[in-house]
Amino acid sequence: MARDYRIDTIKGFLIILVIMGHVITSLDNVNIVNHAVMGLIYVFHMPLFILLSGYLTKPPEQQTAHDMWRGVINIFIIAIVFHLITTLRMYAIGGDPMVVLQSFPQGALWYLVSLGYWRIIHYYSPRWLLRNPVLYLSIALVISILCGLTHLGKLLSIQRTLNFYVFFLLGYYYRQGMISQRWWRNNLLHGIAAVILLPLIFWLYPHCGNVMNGADHYPIAGIPQKVLILSCSIALSLLVFNLARDFKPLRLIGQESLFYYVYHYFIIIDMIVNAVGLLHLPKSFPFVVLYTAATVAMLWVMSKIPIFKWALQPVLNKRR
Numbered sequence: 001m002a003r004d005y006r007i008d009t010i011k012g013f014l015i016i017l018v019i020m021g022h023v024i025t026s027l028d029n030v031n032i033v034n035h036a037v038m039g040l041i042y043v044f045h046m047p048l049f050i051l052l053s054g055y056l057t058k059p060p061e062q063q064t065a066h067d068m069w070r071g072v073i074n075i076f077i078i079a080i081v082f083h084l085i086t087t088l089r090m091y092a093i094g095g096d097p098m099v100v101l102q103s104f105p106q107g108a109l110w111y112l113v114s115l116g117y118w119r120i121i122h123y124y125s126p127r128w129l130l131r132n133p134v135l136y137l138s139i140a141l142v143i144s145i146l147c148g149l150t151h152l153g154k155l156l157s158i159q160r161t162l163n164f165y166v167f168f169l170l171g172y173y174y175r176q177g178m179i180s181q182r183w184w185r186n187n188l189l190h191g192i193a194a195v196i197l198l199p200l201i202f203w204l205y206p207h208c209g210n211v212m213n214g215a216d217h218y219p220i221a222g223i224p225q226k227v228l229i230l231s232c233s234i235a236l237s238l239l240v241f242n243l244a245r246d247f248k249p250l251r252l253i254g255q256e257s258l259f260y261y262v263y264h265y266f267i268i269i270d271m272i273v274n275a276v277g278l279l280h281l282p283k284s285f286p287f288v289v290l291y292t293a294a295t296v297a298m299l300w301v302m303s304k305i306p307i308f309k310w311a312l313q314p315v316l317n318k319r320r
Helices: 005-027 032-055 065-092 097-101 107-124 133-149 155-175 187-204 209-213 220-243 248-254 257-279 285-303 306-316
Strands: none
Touching: 005 032, 005 220, 005 248, 005 257, 005 285, 032 107, 032 155, 032 187, 032 209, 032 220, 032 285, 065 097, 065 107, 065 257, 065 306, 107 155, 107 257, 133 155, 133 220, 155 220, 187 220, 248 257, 257 285, 257 306, 285 306
């Protein structure tokens, strides 16, 4: 099957949003514009990324257990390697490496660990359940709403796995033609939902920030906020998915999205944040855009240097 460049374009767009969101959080800026942008980004950027992961996942019948496990193990190896790199970085700057070592997966690596879990869950799901999208999506949605009542937190990325699995299933079912095209492609419906729900989320933010995170505990009283955020996340994710078109610069970044994902935080923390602090540079949103562009440019240069791809080689050899 020919590669879908539109999917690569969406991934390129999303990885830039991931970088921008981490630039804002790393600068620890309380600027109201930055807060609004961060709220918008966090509503849909990872949900849509996860939806694409499900979209690109083969049905269990089209892959062997050996192939599934080989892919999952490769993903886990990459997460472990970069977790150890993060631990060594902490040691190098004089911090306590044991704090990092004991908090696996560290930072953005949670997505890789959860991706491995989602593929395992998907492969071993009962076939009768997998063939019933309404029932399976309903179960996943209820689990997503209720998992925040637990105190699992960031432990082995279990809570985030439960929280976002519904998006993985959405992408998978759409690719298999098991979700109504009329609902999926109803941009008017998704646009209206976003226009209504986004202001409510911004009004509640940062009070509902822990509900957005996917790894934080919230009380039963936080369930309405959770439902609100899930509804908005689904609407915005589908809207962006439907409106996206192939755009070569973003497509090229999207084809290397894993590389940008695992390395971007080191650039932000060790170069961008340090430069902003040492040079007393502004932290307003126009400069956040500039810092994001600088990070993307440095990552693009790094992607041309073979040694930086070495740790990703198992996955890069199996590009889809």
